[in-house]
Amino acid sequence: GAGVSQTPSNKVTEKGKYVELRCDPISGHTALYWYRQSLGQGPEFLIYFQGTGAADDSGLPNDRFFAVRPEGSVSTLKIQRTERGDSAVYLCASSPQGFYNEQFFGPGTRLTVL
């Protein structure tokens, strides 16, 4: 079956611009996670959705970052006033439920802020 998909695969933007990154989880998965991976580091947790609600947004670095999942399926990560330090691979993962289930990762969106 289809795995987690993310679009775009690559995004190049200029400092100060707004970007949206999209994640399509595996059908039927209620839990959705966003992570950010900088070069040479492991992925870092950003936000977790259970259904439509953000159950844990403690990893969002500041108020420039926001994510939504209005219908409990597709999620969009939104970054306002991008900075060069936002350059990273943004990974989305989904699992059947939130607790103790394997998380399946998408291929990521590589964001470059010039």
Added chain:
Amino acid sequence: RKEVEQDPGPFNVPEGATVAFNCTYSNSASQSFFWYRQDCRKEPKLLMSVYSSGNEDGRFTAQLNRASQYISLLIRDSKLSDSATYLCVVTGGATNKLIFGTGTLLAVQP
């Protein structure tokens, strides 16, 4: 101090070698433990879960020591295809978010 600490490597080993990776974690309340594998410019994929009793999957053996907050992965008879970054992962908090180490790069040489 990072929540999950790993030796970043790289570990360069010949085919057929046995290699061991270690990691430590700081939160004694962590409930679940994993090793993920990440190929270059790809997403992480679950390699295996780690249990206190130890678990084995073919050439791979994982071990957890809760008292020492220490996790290990042993790879026997290394193959070229084992070349990748191995990420030590623990869960944190009530929402099962994954907390990753920086990863250990393994390069198996012919």
